[in-house]
Amino acid sequence: xxxxxxxxxILRSKIGIAIMYIxxxxxxxxxxxxxxxxxxxxxxxxxGIVINDMDNTEASKSLCEYLSESNKVxxxxxxxxxxxxxxxYNPSRYYLTINEGFSDALTKGETEGILTHSAQNGSYxxxxxxxxxxxxxxxxxxxxxxxxxxxxxxxxxxxALSKKTDVEMISEQGSExxxxxxxxxxxxxxxxLGVFLFALCPVIIxxxxxxxxxxxxxxAMSPKRFLFQTALGxxxxxxxxxxxxxxxxxxxxxxxxxxxxxxxAIINALAFTVVCASLVLLISNLISDEKLVNLVGNIVALGMxxxxxxxxxxxxxxxxVKKIAVFxxxxxxxxxxxxxxxxxxxxxxxSLFIKCISIQLAxxxxxxxxxxxxxxxxxxxxxxxxxxxA
Numbered sequence: 021x022x023x024x025x026x027x028x029x030i031l032r033s034k035i036g037i038a039i040m041y042i043x044x045x046x047x048x049x050x051x052x053x054x055x056x057x058x059x060x061x062x063x064x065x066x067x068g069i070v071i072n073d074m075d076n077t078e079a080s081k082s083l084c085e086y087l088s089e090s091n092k093v094x095x096x097x098x099x100x101x102x103x104x105x106x107x108x109y110n111p112s113r114y115y116l117t118i119n120e121g122f123s124d125a126l127t128k129g130e131t132e133g134i135l136t137h138s139a140q141n142g143s144y145x146x147x148x149x150x151x152x153x154x155x156x157x158x159x160x161x162x163x164x165x166x167x168x169x170x171x172x173x174x175x176x177x178x179x180a181l182s183k184k185t186d187v188e189m190i191s192e193q194g195s196e197x198x199x200x201x202x203x204x205x206x207x208x209x210x211x212x213l214g215v216f217l218f219a220l221c222p223v224i225i226x227x228x229x230x231x232x233x234x235x236x237x238x239x240a241m242s243p244k245r246f247l248f249q250t251a252l253g254x255x256x257x258x259x260x261x262x263x264x265x266x267x268x269x270x271x272x273x274x275x276x277x278x279x280x281x282x283x284x285a286i287i288n289a290l291a292f293t294v295v296c297a298s299l300v301l302l303i304s305n306l307i308s309d310e311k312l313v314n315l316v317g318n319i320v321a322l323g324m325x326x327x328x329x330x331x332x333x334x335x336x337x338x339x340x341v342k343k344i345a346v347f348x349x350x351x352x353x354x355x356x357x358x359x360x361x362x363x364x365x366x367x368x369x370x371s372l373f374i375k376c377i378s379i380q381l382a383x384x385x386x387x388x389x390x391x392x393x394x395x396x397x398x399x400x401x402x403x404x405x406x407x408x409x410a
Contacts, residue, residue, distance in 0.1 A: 027253035
């Protein structure tokens, strides 16, 4: 098992990369899991409004009462300097002056110059309060135009606009798996691609370097034993990473009880591990320079993750992106992961499970066949060179 031992020694120098990616995985996964557990409540934004009512009529009082129902209202006549300081240091501060003649002008259907205000220009709170005031004035004017008296119009406008709508934030997460484990499994494609490509590809490239390979085969080591021990070292590493990420982290670190959903997710992750193994095999034979591994690895890992719903939830991907993503194995992994957790609008079924697993394994088979084609092309190229030299 000499080749196996050498493989592990070289792999040991790359173990830091694996630890880094797994650490990223645990950090992102736990943050996502914790955020999914939090109850999200809707709270209406409130502005701090300082009102100077110079009209002091039923209409102006009705406006003040309406604004006080959804904002923090106080009364006074601050100086221009106080307004400037208040607006500068507090974007939620809004100074409103109800000019004299407000009620009479509104009764006649006039709204020009009846109010003045000071607020941070273009701020969210300025837009919020302006929209509330405009809504009140428009509603009151509509009642007056309909034949109501001024007092009736103001009272009706206040009553109509005081109706509240109950807002409830509904989360699509429900089961224990969806709340605690599903966020971890969502990021597995990026983690597995990063760990396996950046850790295994350089080792395999180093082991199959022409000079080292020739020295190995000049000894009693046969090509079959060399290939077997190299594959054994890769398999041991991938199995250890798989067990830690897909079993140890969910059960031990998340404290999630084993369930049918977790079992299905583990099978899904196992299928993607096979995809990663075949992809490592292909890239290791396509690239002869270890320095190119980082470039190719980042393109594959990041590109597939962004397109297939790893970083951005599947339901937020555009149709054009999904049309491209269907040609990538991580897309089918994420489709099944969403279906298992009941997220992203996906519904689980046995036919979907078989379909997604089969497509991932088909991608793995395609990568293996492509590797054989690359090896065959290299062999033919070497044969041609040998004949030319002869």
